[in-house]
Amino acid sequence: xxxxxxxxxxxxxxxxxxxxxxxxxxxxxxxxxxxxxxxxxxxxxxxxxxxxxxxxxxxxxxxxxxxxxxxxxxxxxxxxxxxxxxxxxxxxxxxxxxxxxxxxxxxxxxx
Amino acid sequence: xxxxxxxxxxxxxxxxxxxxxxxxxxxxxxxxxxxxxxxxxxxxxxxxxxxxxxxxxxxxxxxxxxxxxxxxxxxxxxxxxxxxxxxxxxxxxxxxxxxxxxxxxxxxxxxx
Numbered sequence: 001x002x003x004x005x006x007x008x009x010x011x012x013x014x015x016x017x018x019x020x021x022x023x024x025x026x027x028x029x030x031x032x033x034x035x036x037x038x039x040x041x042x043x044x045x046x047x048x049x050x051x052x053x054x055x056x057x058x059x060x061x062x063x064x065x066x067x068x069x070x071x072x073x074x075x076x077x078x079x080x081x082x083x084x085x086x087x088x089x090x091x092x093x094x095x096x097x098x099x100x101x102x103x104x105x106x107x108x109x110x111x
Numbered sequence: 112x113x114x115x116x117x118x119x120x121x122x123x124x125x126x127x128x129x130x131x132x133x134x135x136x137x138x139x140x141x142x143x144x145x146x147x148x149x150x151x152x153x154x155x156x157x158x159x160x161x162x163x164x165x166x167x168x169x170x171x172x173x174x175x176x177x178x179x180x181x182x183x184x185x186x187x188x189x190x191x192x193x194x195x196x197x198x199x200x201x202x203x204x205x206x207x208x209x210x211x212x213x214x215x216x217x218x219x220x221x222x223x
Contacts, residue, residue: 031209037152043201043214084152090209098167099212101154 006087006102014110019074021105023087026068030092033099034061034072037084046072046085077109114138117202117215124192125223132187132218134202142166142208143185145177146201148217154201160185161208192222 003026013019023032034046047054047061049070054061058077063070074081087102115136124130136143144167145157158177159167165177174190189196202215 033211035214041199041217041219043203043217045211045213048211086154088154098156098159104152 004087004089004100004102006085006105008105009103010106010108012108012110013077015078017077017109019077019081019107019109021072021085021087021107023070023072023089023102024068025089025100028065028068028092029089031090032063032070033088033090034070035086035088037086037104039083043086074107079109079111082108115202115204115213115215117200117218119218120216121219121221123221123223126192126194128192129188129190130192130220131189132200132202132220134185134187134215136183136202136204136213138204138206138213140204140206140213141182142205142210143179144203144205144212145185145187146203147171148199148201150198157200158185158187159208166208189220194222196220197222 005024007022031048031050033048035043036046037043049063058075060073084104084106086104088099090099118133142161144159146154147157148154156169157171160179163179176188178186199217199219201217203212205212
């Protein structure tokens with residue numbers, strides 16, 4: 001069974017800092033998702049990737065398949081980036097394409 | 112236009128009651144999901160429907176039953192509500208199984 005671990009669990013930083021959130025998984029995957037849950041509760045899909053790197057605005061997601069590791073970076077962080085960031089992986093062995101979810105990283109950006 | 116909508120947003124009810132939460136997506140997606148997020152903020156898959164067929168049914172109590180009248184709707188019925196059912200329930204949809212998921216705003220259920 002795939003285990004998904006995120007680090008850190010909690011992260012507080014000053015506005016403008018470069019942020020890195022990590023996600024590690026234990027077995028091979030076919031895809032990895034990064035999602036954001038706002039303080040109000042809404043969940044938004046940020047990235048889905050299976051190799052390399054994706055960029056959207058100030059957000060960058062990378063994945064290293066060999067090391068079973070992904071990172072989510074936020075450049076020039078802003079208080080509105082404060083949210084919980086969740087990593088989820090899909091196993092190619094699961095015919096139901098079920099996602100295995102990490103526990104999330106709570107990010108607080110102080111002005 | 113809202114892509115994935117849920118009603119109601121808040122639901123407060125007594126133990127033993129039966130309630131339903133509705134979900135609709137206007138994205139033309141083939142797959143819809145129900146998740147439960149408990150107080151520890153873990154997201155747990157409950158059900159998934161693909162082309163009106165149940166494809167995932169995790170070990171949830173049979174008091175919970177999904178109903179899909181058509182591809183755009185997946186409603187969640189809960190019978191004999193218990194205190195432990197209190198949580199936020201999220202509906203989601205994806206174009207096909209395993210593709211990017213789009214989430215509804217969530218329904219906060221409180222059982223008294």
